[in-house]
Amino acid sequence: MHEDEDTKIILEKRYSRKITGCMLFVLPVAWLVTGLVGPPAYLVGAVFYGLLFLALLGKYIFKDLSDSENIVITSVGVHLGEGFGSIKIDWRDLGELYTKTHTSSHSSSSGHGEVVVETDVIYHETKGSDQDEHTHTIDFSQWGGRFVKDHMAFYTAARVIEMFKKLRDTTSVKERLELIKNGKGMSIAEYKENLQVPFWNRPYLTCYDCGSELRYNTKLPQSKRTCPSCGSKEISEPIKIFPDKQA
């Protein structure tokens, strides 16, 4: 792990990456199936599925793939976006925080049906050096929340606000670095490493604190089972489908 990465949390929209990956697999298969009708169908299919994919990619998913939508949390402040064009807000300048869910509906291009999109938006006030108060918004997620880059922690808008308040309310950089270190959840590499056991020893269990359903290695004693997302020990009991093997 890079030392630089250790001192910050990068919140990314990982769901859309999965959807893109899924589309890249499904569309060529759909195209091949369409082509079975007859050779001209290949051309029509290529145009149709190509445009369909570009439309989906263009509308929401392309934005998610770029780093410009990431939220970077450091001991100094929060960066909305990475690199060029990013906005930096110092923790000292952060005022009130609250969240709302925006609902918007888009009629689909084919004319039938509407797509309802719910976006969690975080509002935050800043008081800059000129003491003027400004209210800013962060389009947090259209997928319920965000993941910490390379880690298992899942952040809803409410969890982000809780984190921002803790970082704002302490002046100690050491304490902020501690909050950041503890706020990432398990690394994806560690999560996968933990699950190198037969499938009956890695059931999906529910975390009673954050509600995430993730796989756990039940060969490890219960005292070692902590939620990869939030670190809670309040984990549901495994249902024993293979009692002799899961004992």
Ligand SMILES: [Zn+2]
């Ligand atoms: Zn949890």
